[in-house]
Amino acid sequence: MIDSLNPFAKPSTLEYELPPFERIMDEHYLPAFYAGMAEQLSEVAAIIASGTPTFDNTLVAMEKSGQLLHRVSAVFDNISASDSSPTRDAIEEEISPTLAAHFDAIYLNVALFERVNELYKSRDLLNLDAEEFRLLKKYYEKFIDAGAALTFEQRKRLMEINKELSNLSTSFARHLLQDTNNLAVAIDSIDELDGLSEFEIASLAQAAKDRGFPDRWLITQLNFSGHPLLASMKDRALRQKIYEASLVKGNRDNDDDTKEILVAMARLRAERANLFGKRSHADLVTSNQTAGSPENIHAMLDQLTPAAIRNAKQESSDLQEAIKVDGYDFALEAWDWAYYTEKVRLTKFDIDTEGMKPFFELNNVLHNGLFYAATKLFGLSFKERRDLVTYHSDAQAFEVFNEDGSKLGLFIVDFYTRDSKRGGAWMNNLVDQSYLFNKLPVVVNNLNISKPPVNDPTLLTLSEVTTVFHEFGHALHGLFSAVKYPLLSGTNVERDFVEFPSQVNEMWIFWPEVVANYALHYKTGERIPQEWLDRVESSETFNQGFETTAYLAATVLDLAFHEISPEDEIVDVAAFEAVAIKEYGLGLAVIPPRYRSTYFSHIFAGGYSSGYYGYIWSEVFDAETVDWFKENGGLSRANGDHFRNQLLSLGGSVDSREMIRKLLGRDATIQPLLKRRGLL
Numbered sequence: 001m002i003d004s005l006n007p008f009a010k011p012s013t014l015e016y017e018l019p020p021f022e023r024i025m026d027e028h029y030l031p032a033f034y035a036g037m038a039e040q041l042s043e044v045a046a047i048i049a050s051g052t053p054t055f056d057n058t059l060v061a062m063e064k065s066g067q068l069l070h071r072v073s074a075v076f077d078n079i080s081a082s083d084s085s086p087t088r089d090a091i092e093e094e095i096s097p098t099l100a101a102h103f104d105a106i107y108l109n110v111a112l113f114e115r116v117n118e119l120y121k122s123r124d125l126l127n128l129d130a131e132e133f134r135l136l137k138k139y140y141e142k143f144i145d146a147g148a149a150l151t152f153e154q155r156k157r158l159m160e161i162n163k164e165l166s167n168l169s170t171s172f173a174r175h176l177l178q179d180t181n182n183l184a185v186a187i188d189s190i191d192e193l194d195g196l197s198e199f200e201i202a203s204l205a206q207a208a209k210d211r212g213f214p215d216r217w218l219i220t221q222l223n224f225s226g227h228p229l230l231a232s233m234k235d236r237a238l239r240q241k242i243y244e245a246s247l248v249k250g251n252r253d254n255d256d257d258t259k260e261i262l263v264a265m266a267r268l269r270a271e272r273a274n275l276f277g278k279r280s281h282a283d284l285v286t287s288n289q290t291a292g293s294p295e296n297i298h299a300m301l302d303q304l305t306p307a308a309i310r311n312a313k314q315e316s317s318d319l320q321e322a323i324k325v326d327g328y329d330f331a332l333e334a335w336d337w338a339y340y341t342e343k344v345r346l347t348k349f350d351i352d353t354e355g356m357k358p359f360f361e362l363n364n365v366l367h368n369g370l371f372y373a374a375t376k377l378f379g380l381s382f383k384e385r386r387d388l389v390t391y392h393s394d395a396q397a398f399e400v401f402n403e404d405g406s407k408l409g410l411f412i413v414d415f416y417t418r419d420s421k422r423g424g425a426w427m428n429n430l431v432d433q434s435y436l437f438n439k440l441p442v443v444v445n446n447l448n449i450s451k452p453p454v455n456d457p458t459l460l461t462l463s464e465v466t467t468v469f470h471e472f473g474h475a476l477h478g479l480f481s482a483v484k485y486p487l488l489s490g491t492n493v494e495r496d497f498v499e500f501p502s503q504v505n506e507m508w509i510f511w512p513e514v515v516a517n518y519a520l521h522y523k524t525g526e527r528i529p530q531e532w533l534d535r536v537e538s539s540e541t542f543n544q545g546f547e548t549t550a551y552l553a554a555t556v557l558d559l560a561f562h563e564i565s566p567e568d569e570i571v572d573v574a575a576f577e578a579v580a581i582k583e584y585g586l587g588l589a590v591i592p593p594r595y596r597s598t599y600f601s602h603i604f605a606g607g608y609s610s611g612y613y614g615y616i617w618s619e620v621f622d623a624e625t626v627d628w629f630k631e632n633g634g635l636s637r638a639n640g641d642h643f644r645n646q647l648l649s650l651g652g653s654v655d656s657r658e659m660i661r662k663l664l665g666r667d668a669t670i671q672p673l674l675k676r677r678g679l680l
Contacts, residue, residue, distance in 0.1 A: 002035035008072045009035075015388070016410045016442050017431050018397075019075045022389045026087045029076050033095050036069030037102045044106055053115035055126060059139055063436060063485050073099075074430050075391070081428075082446050083392050083420045084177065092170050100166035104159045107146030116143055131653045135485050138652065142487075145288065147275065154275045161272045165265060172261045173422065173605035176249060179256035180221045180599070181419050183245045187217040187238070195234035197354060199459050203450040211419075221246055222448065223423025223601060225550075225592050228461060231338040232354050236330075243335035250598030251574075258598045259573045262561070265604055271566040281562040285610035289496045290617070290656055294559060297613045303670065304616070305552055305585055307679035311545025316590055318344050334590045341543055349539040351532065353462055360465050361522040362415065362449070362458035369465075369518030370472050371398075373508040377640035378476075379403025382411070394418075394451075395444075400479055409433065409441040409479045415458070417448035422601070424448065425467050427474035427502075432489045433481035433651075441490065443478040445471040457522050462536075466506055473505030474498075480648040488652040495607065496614035497656040501648060503615075503622035504629075510536065511635055541678030546591055548677055551616060553586045553593035558603050558612040573597050616673075621660055623672035628664055 002009045007023040009032070014020060043065035050057040080092050106112065119126065120140040128136065143149075147158045186208065187193060193201050201217065208218035219229060219242055227242050250258035269281035278284040282294040291297050319340040320332045326343070345351050367382075374380045381401045388397040388410075395414040402408050412430070414421075431442035447467060452458055460468070477498075478490035491498050508514045510533055519528035560580035570576045577597050581587050595602065602608040625643075632639055646663045660668055674680045 002031055002068070006032055006035075008032035008068060008075075011067070011071070016407075016440055018388060018410060018442055019071070019391075019430060020389075021075075021391045024075065026085075026091070029072060029088075029091050030095065032068065032072035033076075033099070036066065036072055037098070039068050040066035041102070041105065044109065044112060048109070048111045048115070053118050055119065055128065055132060055136070058115045058119060059132075059135055060436070062139065063135075063487060070432075074428075074432075078428055078430060078444055078446075079391055081422050081426070082414055082444075083418070084422070085420060089174050093167070093174070096166045096170045097163045100162045101159065104146070104162055107143055108148055108150075108155045108159065110148065113143045113148035116140055131484055131488065134653050135487060138487055141288065150275060158272060158275055161268050161275075165268050165272075168261050168265050168268075169605050172250075172258050172265070173601060175256040175258050175261070176223075176599055176601055176605065177422055179252065179254070179258075180223065180249050180423065182256070183221045183249060184211070185219040185221075185238075185242050185245055186213060187219065190217065192235050192238050193217060193233070195232045196229060197232075197357065197459075199357075199452055199456060200229065200232075200450070202453050202456060206451065206453050220417070220419075221249060223599060224594050225596065226334075226338065228338075228463065230335060231342050233339065236336070239335040239339060240333070247592065247596055248598075249596075251596065258604070262597055262600075262604045263570045263573065266561045266564060266570065267566055267568070269562060269609065270564050270568070274566060280564065282559055282610040283563075285495075285562070289494045289611070289614070291496050291613070294563060294610075297555075297559065297617070300617065300620075300670065301552060301555065301584070301613070303674070304548060304677075304679060307674075308545055308548035308552060308677075309585060309588070311678060312549045312588060312591055313545070315341075315543060315545045316588070322347070332590055334592055337546065337590055341546070345539065345542060349535045349542065351535045351539060356462060356528065356532065357459040358521050358523065359519045359528040360460040360462070361520075362460060364518045364520055364522070365460060365465055365468055366413070367518075368520075369509075369514055370468060372517050373505075373511070373514045373635065374472075374476065376513065376635050377508070377637070378480075378644060379637060379640070380408065385410075390414075407440060409443060411475055411479065412442065412444045414444065414446045415449045416451040418451075421446065421448060424601070425471050427471055427478065427491070429478055429490060432486045433478070433483070434486045434489055435482075435484040436486065441478050441481060443475045443490075445475050447471060459522065465509055469506050469509050470502045473502030476505065477501045477648055480644050481651045482649040483651045483653045485653075490651050492652040494656050495611040496617045497621070499615050499618035500621045500625075503619055504625050504643075507626045507629065508635065513635055540676070544677045544679070548679065549586060549588060549591050550594045552584070553581050553591070554595045554600070555613045555616070556580055556584045556586060557593055557595070557597060557600065558608070558610060561597070561603070562610040619676075620670050620673050621668050623676050624660075624664055624668040627672050 006028050007020045008028060011017055012020055047058060047061045080088050116139050119136055123136055147155055150158065204217035204219060207220055208216040211218055225246055227246055230239050230243060233239050273281045273284040276284055286293050316332060322340045322343045323332060342353060371382045379402065383399045385397045385399050390397055390412055392414060394416045395412050398411045400408040400411050425447045427443065427445050429441060429443055431439055433439060433441040449458060449464055474491060481490040483489055515533060516527055557577055557580055581593065602612055629639055647659045650659060
């Protein structure tokens, strides 16, 4: 039993069932987790005892089970990533393996699987509608993927592996966050920051102040290789210092080193795949994705790699020439790439990305860009709800309405970085849309934008604008969900498909009507010059050799770790990484992978193991869809409705490849992607 005063004990009575954050304390999580697990196991026992299996007494009952556990999990998953603390870290360390064991107890339950299997075998006789049929198929696959059809001994070992992997993943994330925070670079003299804007310098001063370093400046590390500030920082020695610090996250042979953790995870995943009769973890994972197999992924990578390397080498030559023009004779290094890229960009296209920042003020981007595009395309309207309490003072809540005024859901956005937030940007749900429970979605976007001093504007880089639009594409996928069953709701699609809607939403950043509405100078109100936009468009393929090569190297790294066998020894992580990348022809010293192994949290602390390829796999669909929008009139309500009705609203209730066929009228091809990235 759970104390009735625990805020998770009953569904929230707030609008949209928004969790009552003002009442939730750290001491409420563990009791709610344990009570929720016990409650769901009791519900599962009742399902097993409910007589002859039917769709309602088995599958619908499964969908209805675990509501308490889902409520607490949704809140804790978000808070542990966006606002961690030693107490919350301890809770996560305790509960993660326990949850893994709990779900094993359900999906490895032979009696429960027999009910689902019996329904699946007779599926053509059950008179199910399309969504019901899809739910049955997904549950059957869920049990098979969990190992329900394995032998007793195999299931026993699988449970041990799952528990250990859960522990290791939590440990990887905790150690990486700690080491990332510890690798922040403190600056003693403002002279070292030559090239940075006054706003960037003010943000660094605020970051130092927040860490207890007054009269200094602090450059915190992010979750990828390099740092955005390298593009404008003139001090080469400081560029090198920041860059090299970014490469050693989790790899300093200290208490927060992650090498042993990730090697153990890779080998355990390989062993788990063998239990299922698969050659590798990559084989196991991709068999249920749109890619189908690692071989299909490698075939695509083989098409991309030669042209990406060719372009990257040419770009490298251009940068070396820019160094010479700048009056230096040193050889180009990785920490020089971003800085001289901006110089070449300025020379070739007369584009000053730093000069664009005053036109990308956060509130304008949000209200007059992001929301404006959604209004034009989908008829949505947004109302800020300052009366609603969110999980952090930085997080803003917006009520979202359809064109007819009906409620669509609640959108929460948390823009700013902090030491307690993990790196990167992501979307998650606090409440899943479901007609079964008459629930509207509550969707969260988390980003990591540097917070300026109080009363100063937040000016974004073009990359940050792209991230804002990208993550909102995920949010729209969750908000537009219109399905009955939670298992099929929102972004519950194949991992190598989930990035597709978010990538499509990036197309509106420079759409003429949209950019004219939001890209206004924060002081004067003047529009960003059209000639700047024209130059940006003309430079679309600029630096794509670098970008594609860095991405491909990370993708190859992911696959290398997950195509090993349990017997393979990885004695030296750095050497393993270097060989994997070099064998693919991607070993350019001036272009390291976007992530080194020791801070590749996507695959060792997230859900992207053997799935990082999904970004570019989804971009195949994205590039085709962008062309479709352009060919059919662009930012129109008719196009928005088509995109919403044929794809965004369907969640996982329809096969992803079939959704693409209905959206485009045919299968997608790789040619638009190759053209976009300048790889033809």
